[in-house]
Amino acid sequence: MDGRGRRTTMYDVAAAAGVSHQTVSRVVNGSPQVRPETVDRVRRAMTRLGYRPSGTARNLAVRRTRSLGVVSFMGPLFGPMSMLLSIEAAARRSGYAAQIVSAHGLDAGQVDAVLEEVLRRDVEGVAVIAPTDGQARMVDGLRAQLPVVAVEGRLGDDVPFVASDNEAGGRLVAEHLLDCGHRTVAHVSGPTDWGEARQRTAGWADRLVSAGVQPGPVWVGDWSPESGYRAGLELLEHPRWEEVGAVFAANDSMALGLMAALHRSGVEVPARVSVIGYDNTPESGWLQPALSTVEQQFDAVGAAAVERLVSLLEGGDGAAELLIPPRLVSRSSVSRLGRG
Amino acid sequence: MDGRGRRTTMYDVAAAAGVSHQTVSRVVNGSPQVRPETVDRVRRAMTRLGYRPSGTARNLAVRRTRSLGVVSFMGPLFGPMSMLLSIEAAARRSGYAAQIVSAHGLDAGQVDAVLEEVLRRDVEGVAVIAPTDGQARMVDGLRAQLPVVAVEGRLGDDVPFVASDNEAGGRLVAEHLLDCGHRTVAHVSGPTDWGEARQRTAGWADRLVSAGVQPGPVWVGDWSPESGYRAGLELLEHPRWEEVGAVFAANDSMALGLMAALHRSGVEVPARVSVIGYDNTPESGWLQPALSTVEQQFDAVGAAAVERLVSLLEGGDGAAELLIPPRLVSRSSVSRLGRG
DNA sequence: AAACGAGATGTTAGCGGTAACCTCCTCGTT
DNA sequence: AACGAGGAGGTTACCGCTAACATCTCGTTT
Structure with a gap:
């Protein structure tokens, strides 16, 4: 800007350097068609005047943003x-x-x-x-x-x-749980209007079924630790709670809440029940116990x-x-x- | 765009509606100086042609982005x-x-x-x-x-x-710890080249000193849970570890790592040592134990x-x-x- | 020596809007 | 009947840049 609030434009630089505005444009865009000494003169004028090109004008001219x-x-x-x-x-x-x-x-x-x-x-x-x-x-x-x-x-x-691939993720979870010998697993899913949530659930259930295992009870959470906590409390009162050996929470936050509920009730993780989450937040590895989970790229x-x-x-x-x-x-x- | 790749402009709309481009501009900007029926005609032309105003051109003209x-x-x-x-x-x-x-x-x-x-x-x-x-x-x-x-x-x-106000936050922490009767408190600070870290430390130390309490040993972390964990391990081997009744971690992640280290060594929180963090992440309240912390607005x-x-x-x-x-x-x- | 061609630079015309100013028309006044 | 005011709309000139084409200068070519 000069003192009067008008912005420094190419024309100002051009005038100062004794060239045409187009030459200034060429310099700005690194065209090879300008003599080195001219480039120099223009550059000097630009810094002297504090010239800053207008992206807006450029965008308009080239018709791209x-x-x-x-x-x-x-x-x-x-x-x-x-x-x-x-x-x-x-x-x-x-x-x-x-x-x-x-x-x-x-x-x-x-x-x-x-x-x-x-x-x-x-x-x-x-x-x-x-x-x-x-x-x-x-x-x-x-x-x-x-x-x-x-x-x-x-x-x-x-x-x-x-x-x-959330379905693959769900399958990964089920697979891992099966590998570890778990045969009854419950699930705290994400909100059912989230496609991601449905797919994680679907993949999980699918893999279980194909291994001849019946997917356990499912609670629906809202991704928050609190909803995981509530699901945990309800899980503890479920008639078939005794049979549940593992719980898959659809994200780490809910897994955290879930574990809090279990802990509060003296249920040990993973001794009594295993828990697995989803997301692998930077904190997950430092929870107690360190949370198994699925990492998305x-x-x-x-x-x-x-x-x-x-x-x-x-x-x-x-x-x-x-x-x-x-x-x-x-x-x-x-x-x-x-x-x- | 029309078929040939040219974008629909105000002039196209103007022509289609049988008015001048300026009138189109007035309609777009909701000027009251246009007769309702004209507005209508223009609006119709706009939707018919799929007109979308160019923010770029507008920005250039008004010289504001x-x-x-x-x-x-x-x-x-x-x-x-x-x-x-x-x-x-x-x-x-x-x-x-x-x-x-x-x-x-x-x-x-x-x-x-x-x-x-x-x-x-x-x-x-x-x-x-x-x-x-x-x-x-x-x-x-x-x-x-x-x-x-x-x-x-x-x-x-x-x-x-x-x-x-990180200094106030640090003071808040010290104050709280003092209120709870703690007289020896250690600290896991953030990186010393972060102003925030220094201020939290300064506020904490300041409040402690003004209460006649000597600030305890300080470890420097990098905000990560892992650095908190390492600090925890070192803390456990500190000669005056027995005297430490509370630890202030400069963020919740480090507090988490710290607690993991303490837990691993069988040190109970808060029974043996109290821990307080900083940030109040959505998870903090669901950790075991629920983490006291400072919330920034x-x-x-x-x-x-x-x-x-x-x-x-x-x-x-x-x-x-x-x-x-x-x-x-x-x-x-x-x-x-x-x-x- | 005149014509030639390539590199370096200048000129002109947009890009799609807005602002300022101008025109025209219709009323209500006196 | 002439006049002024204000509503509705049109004209023109930028905004700061790029693209395309025009021009100018020389060292070459013939």
Whole structure:
């Protein structure tokens, strides 16, 4: 800016360096078509005047913003937050800026507001982290306007979808429990309107059934430690509680609450009952007992999502689904019984 | 877009509706100077053509982007992440978009890259979440260009600064411990190049001293559960370990690791030794034992930071510092002894 | 010596909006 | 009947940059 509040533009630099604005543009963009000494003169003028190029003007001229929208429909849960960050990082690596818009609520008004917001920002494509159902339709408006990829939650059959493979994760859990000799396992699932929750449950039940084991009772939580705690209390009063040898909590927070309830009632983990979670938060390994869990590769998911989106922008086709396999982290909250 | 890839503009809408582009602009911006039936005609044309206004063009014309940069220099720790989200929310409430740029490393190259990145995006101001020292100078370049507010970590005497009052938090901890009758308390601090860490330690020590109590041994951690665990092991071998009645860990993660170490060695918390953390993560209340801790009001801090920044943009002065008081959350990891 | 071609730079016309100013028309006044 | 005011809308000139094409300068080529 000069004293009068007018911003320093290319023209100012051009005048100061005794060249045309186009030459300044060339210097800014590193064109090889400029003589070294001219480059120098222009550079000097730029720093002397404190010139800063206007990205806005550039974007308008080239008709690209190189920015992606990332809309997230939830609060500060570990999973969604990790996704957000990993997408931002991946986008930056690909030369795009990430416009993050997050809404905590899910009522129609909020969703609309968020979508308008993201459209207003001239993004070239959008990654939607919308793990609960019923947002699919609300996002239709977006899809008509620009490329969309769904992350972690399906948005419709025709929307490219990238996620951690929750069904595989559930299967991993069941497998591990079976390996350790457990034959009766209960489950504290996530909210049933979360696709991720349903898939973890499905994978778990599926693997159990295919091993001839009947899936045990299921409680529905809301991801919070408190809901895990409540489920734990109810579990303790279940008629067939005695038979339950292991519990699969659909995330680590609920596993924590669950273990708190068990602990409070003097039930030892893993001696009396094994517990396994999902997420592998940085804390999970330090709980007492150290929590066995499943780790999702958020970085890989984020990177894949951005890659898909960028490929769509560059005219590629919107390949169908991509599921990133999770991996089991075995710690001490699951006991190993003799083969039963 | 029409078939040929040209985007639908105001002029297209204007032509379709039989008005001038300016009238379209008036409709888009809700000017009252347009006859209802004209508004109608224009609206119809807009939806028919799938018109979407170009924020970029608008920004260029009005010479404002209404967006703020948020640069964060660290990974997915609870505190920083919470700040990020709270700032984004606050910015949106104030009608600004938040351009989030985060770097995990701290080497000069990275910092420069991040700063350039944020400048390139035409933000009107920047909130820097830079809790470690030595970034102050690196950020000087930024400050010369546009308003900056420092969040959680001081950036220099002349940069407006908003943070949670860590010294008060440290004092709160000491006070609570004293109240509970503890006279010998050890401390696992955060990294010494974090201002927050130093302040928590300082407040804690200060309050202790002013009560005539000698601050106990101090270990330096890195915020991770693992470093808390290591500190715990060392603590157990300290010559004066017998005298230590309480330990203050500078965040909940380290408190968790610490408790794991104590537990492993059969030391009971809080019976033998009390533990208190800092942060109040969603999990803290469900640990065993439930962790006493200090809660920072991230929402308030974020809101205040944005408010400061916006006021700077609108010509206000950059008031000095603002510290938001934290509050103590008392749970069961601290035992109450008789007054000693 | 004149024409040639390539490198270095300048000119002009947008990109899609907004702002400021101008015009036209319709009323109510006097 | 002439006049002024205000509502409704149109015109023109930017905003700060890039793209495409035009121009100028020389060292070569013939």
